[in-house]
Amino acid sequence: MNLYPLPAFSDxxxxxxxxxxxxxxxxxxxxxxxxxxxxxxxxxxxxxxVTHHHGDHTGGVAQLQASWNAKVYGPAHEAMPFKYQxxxxxxxxxxxxxxxxxxxxxxxxxxxxxxxxxxxxxDPLLFCGDTLFSGGCGRLFEGTPEQMLHSLDQIAALPHTxxxxxxxxxxxxxxxxxLAVEPHNEVLIDYVAHCQNLRAQQLPTLPGLLxxxxxxxxxxxxxxxxxxxxxxxxxxxxxxxDADIFGNLRLWKNEFK
Numbered sequence: 001m002n003l004y005p006l007p008a009f010s011d012x013x014x015x016x017x018x019x020x021x022x023x024x025x026x027x028x029x030x031x032x033x034x035x036x037x038x039x040x041x042x043x044x045x046x047x048x049x050v051t052h053h054h055g056d057h058t059g060g061v062a063q064l065q066a067s068w069n070a071k072v073y074g075p076a077h078e079a080m081p082f083k084y085q086x087x088x089x090x091x092x093x094x095x096x097x098x099x100x101x102x103x104x105x106x107x108x109x110x111x112x113x114x115x116x117x118x119x120x121x122x123d124p125l126l127f128c129g130d131t132l133f134s135g136g137c138g139r140l141f142e143g144t145p146e147q148m149l150h151s152l153d154q155i156a157a158l159p160h161t162x163x164x165x166x167x168x169x170x171x172x173x174x175x176x177x178x179l180a181v182e183p184h185n186e187v188l189i190d191y192v193a194h195c196q197n198l199r200a201q202q203l204p205t206l207p208g209l210l211x212x213x214x215x216x217x218x219x220x221x222x223x224x225x226x227x228x229x230x231x232x233x234x235x236x237x238x239x240x241x242d243a244d245i246f247g248n249l250r251l252w253k254n255e256f257k
Contacts, residue, residue, distance in 0.1 A: 001098070001119050003165075005204050006033045011169045012056055013206060015127055019096045022046040026115070026127045027167050031060030035067070047095050050074035050084065051129030052112040057167065058082075077104075077111030087113060098125075105131045105155070107148025108138030116158055124162040126210070128155065133166045134195075134208040135174030136253065137219040145247030149222070156220050160211035171195050171205040174217075177256045181218040181230045181249070188216040222246045 005013040008030045015026040016037060024047040028034050038045055045068035048061055052075060062082045065072055073093050076086035087093065089104040093115065100115040105128065114128040130138035131148075132155055140148055155164075175192045182188055191212065195205045214220050221227045222245050232238045235248040 001096070001122060003125070003163075003207070004037070005165070005206060006037055007169075008033050009056060013165075013167055013169065013204065014060075015165045015167075017096075017125075018043050022096060024049065024095055025064070026165070027051055027057035027129060028060040028064055029056040029058065031063040031067070034060060034064060038068075044068065045070045047093070048072045049093065049100070049115055049127060050080065051114060051127065051131075051167070052109040053078040053080050054109065054130070057129065075111040075113045077106075078109060089113075100127075103151075103154055105129075105151035107131060107140055107143035107151045110142040112138075112143075112151070114155070116162065123209075124159055125165060125207075126155065126158060126162050127165045129167050131155070132164060132213070132217075132219075133168060133174055134164065134171040134205055134213065135178045135217050136170060137217075137250070139254065140247075140250060144243075145250065146243040148250070149243055149246045152220055155210070156214060158210060160209075160214065162210040163207040164210055164213060165207045169204060169206065171208075172199060177253050178216060178218050180256065181252075182221075182226050185216065185226070187212075191216050218249060219246070222249055 002018050004016045008014050014028045017024045023043040023045050026049045048070050072084035074084040076088040087102045091102040093100040098117045100117045103114040105112050105114045108130045116126045118124050198205050231245050231249050234252045238248045
């Protein structure tokens with residue numbers, strides 16, 4: 001099972017899996033890089049997974065669907081301008097021996113979903129759209145802090161060997177903020193250097209590893225004293241409620257330069 005991040009726009013990744021001549025893509029906001037990769041590698045597009053309705057994740061779906069007659073799957077609680085099989089928590093998608101479990105992960109959008117699968121002889125895969133980023137999480141455009149915290153808790157409970165396939169190359173900017181929250185986190189300091197080295201070589205920092213994210217991502221660490229203290233220093237009115245801590249951490253990130 002081959003996994004490849006196709007760059008799109010300024011910082012998107014369209015994730016592509018291929019096996020025995022067939023391909024699956026995730027969140028194709030642009031059809032052009034997908035078609036170019038398929039042609040160059042003599043692949044047939046068989047399936048498309050969509051995590052949420054934003055245009056940079058859906059803009060290429062209709063063209064790819066028409067060109068390849070690919071099956072399209074997407075969130076049951078969001079409207080999108082093409083035909084697709086609607087999925088919600090507990091539904092599955094089977095593709096080339098993989099069984100993708102659907103997770104409802106609202107927060108960034110109201111009906112955002114994610115896909116997780118075990119992969120034979122490889123680490124599991126998570127396609128999480130804009131819910132979780134390496135070192136960060138998505139903005140709360142349509143959901144609440146309570147919803148996003150619950151969504152991230154679901155992801156945090158997955159096997160720690162899971163490869164986290166985020167939809168944007170936001171890692172370095174996220175880690176800059178993470179260092180402001182936990183400046184003495186040695187694992188984070190080392191990870192920043194690692195990611196800076198990758199980007200200096202124009203290599204992606206993704207997929208991430210869930211085990212690492214649990215060590216360095218402040219949005220997965222909001223119940224730790226170090227993060228709570230940092231948030232309360234930023235917003236002294238913050239209560240001890242989990243969602244209040246999370247919400248003010250997200251507000252801090254929104255303002256961070």
